[in-house]
Amino acid sequence: MEKIPILRLGSFLLVSIQVDMHDRLALALQDDLTAKIVEHRARGVLIDISSVEIVDSFMGRMLANIASMARILDAETVVVGMQPSVAITLVELGLSLPGIRTALNVDRGMELLRATRESEEPAVGG
Amino acid sequence: MEKIPILRLGSFLLVSIQVDMHDRLALALQDDLTAKIVEHRARGVLIDISSVEIVDSFMGRMLANIASMARILDAETVVVGMQPSVAITLVELGLSLPGIRTALNVDRGMELLRATRESEEPAVGG
Numbered sequence: 057m058e059k060i061p062i063l064r065l066g067s068f069l070l071v072s073i074q075v076d077m078h079d080r081l082a083l084a085l086q087d088d089l090t091a092k093i094v095e096h097r098a099r100g101v102l103i104d105i106s107s108v109e110i111v112d113s114f115m116g117r118m119l120a121n122i123a124s125m126a127r128i129l130d131a132e133t134v135v136v137g138m139q140p141s142v143a144i145t146l147v148e149l150g151l152s153l154p155g156i157r158t159a160l161n162v163d164r165g166m167e168l169l170r171a172t173r174e175s176e177e178p179a180v181g182g
Numbered sequence: 183m184e185k186i187p188i189l190r191l192g193s194f195l196l197v198s199i200q201v202d203m204h205d206r207l208a209l210a211l212q213d214d215l216t217a218k219i220v221e222h223r224a225r226g227v228l229i230d231i232s233s234v235e236i237v238d239s240f241m242g243r244m245l246a247n248i249a250s251m252a253r254i255l256d257a258e259t260v261v262v263g264m265q266p267s268v269a270i271t272l273v274e275l276g277l278s279l280p281g282i283r284t285a286l287n288v289d290r291g292m293e294l295l296r297a298t299r300e301s302e303e304p305a306v307g308g
Contacts (some may be wrong), residue, residue: 059233060200060233061198061200061230061232061233061263063196063198063230063232063263063287063288064287064288064289065191065288065289065292066289070189070196070288072187072189072198072200074186074187074198074200074201075200075201104187104189106187106189107185107186107187137187137189161189161190162189162190162191162196163190163191163192166191
């Protein structure tokens with residue numbers, strides 16, 4: 057099962073990272089995700105890392121890359137479900153995940169994406 | 183990362199199975215899921231098996247157990263994202279997943295859960 061599934065939730069995509077990431081898997085995820093963003097015309101990407109116990113600079117770079125690619129394809133990325141211990145480690149390591157937005161859980165992440173999208177849409181009849 | 187994350191989506195819970203299931207992991211999932219159903223008062227459970235390439239009788243029994251436990255806790259279970267090859271294998275093996283409802287993807291599964299729940303709710307002011 058060496059493939060990270062990408063689930064569609066309305067106009068958003070959800071990726072739940074549950075396995076240790078390595079180069080090949082990260083590249084495959086980037087390919088799949090960008091293809092799905094285009095295929096489903098997704099407006100946002102939620103990356104759930106609630107199972108992730110260790111975030112190192114590789115994972116940080118991967119998340120940043122995904123966010124940049126999604127942005128170019130006009131989709132916002134929000135990382136959700138970070139464990140408290142991961143947040144502590146990130147700060148202690150000086151990795152502040154620049155350019156990546158976070159939310160407590162999937163529900164809040166979806167709210168954030170919806171709010172961002174609504175504020176960006178031109179007002180109807182305005 | 184030997185833990186399957188359970189994501190909350192409004193009043194539903196989403197479980198995405200990405201790793202090979204074994205006894206201990208299946209038991210842990212049952213414990214976690216039943217606890218989360220109670221904690222979040224969830225009305226439905228979506229189990230995504232889009233990464234699963236082989237469904238055997240063990241997986242079938244696990245899904246059936248989860249559906250039964252959820253039902254007792256007043257939550258409906260829908261299995262989503264089954265790969266065509268898995269459906270073919272299941273039928274060829276004579277495993278028809280009795281008592282488990284399925285939907286093509288997460289979106290359709292959520293529609294199914296919403297429709298089921300709405301038809302069950304007593305009409306307001308009726």
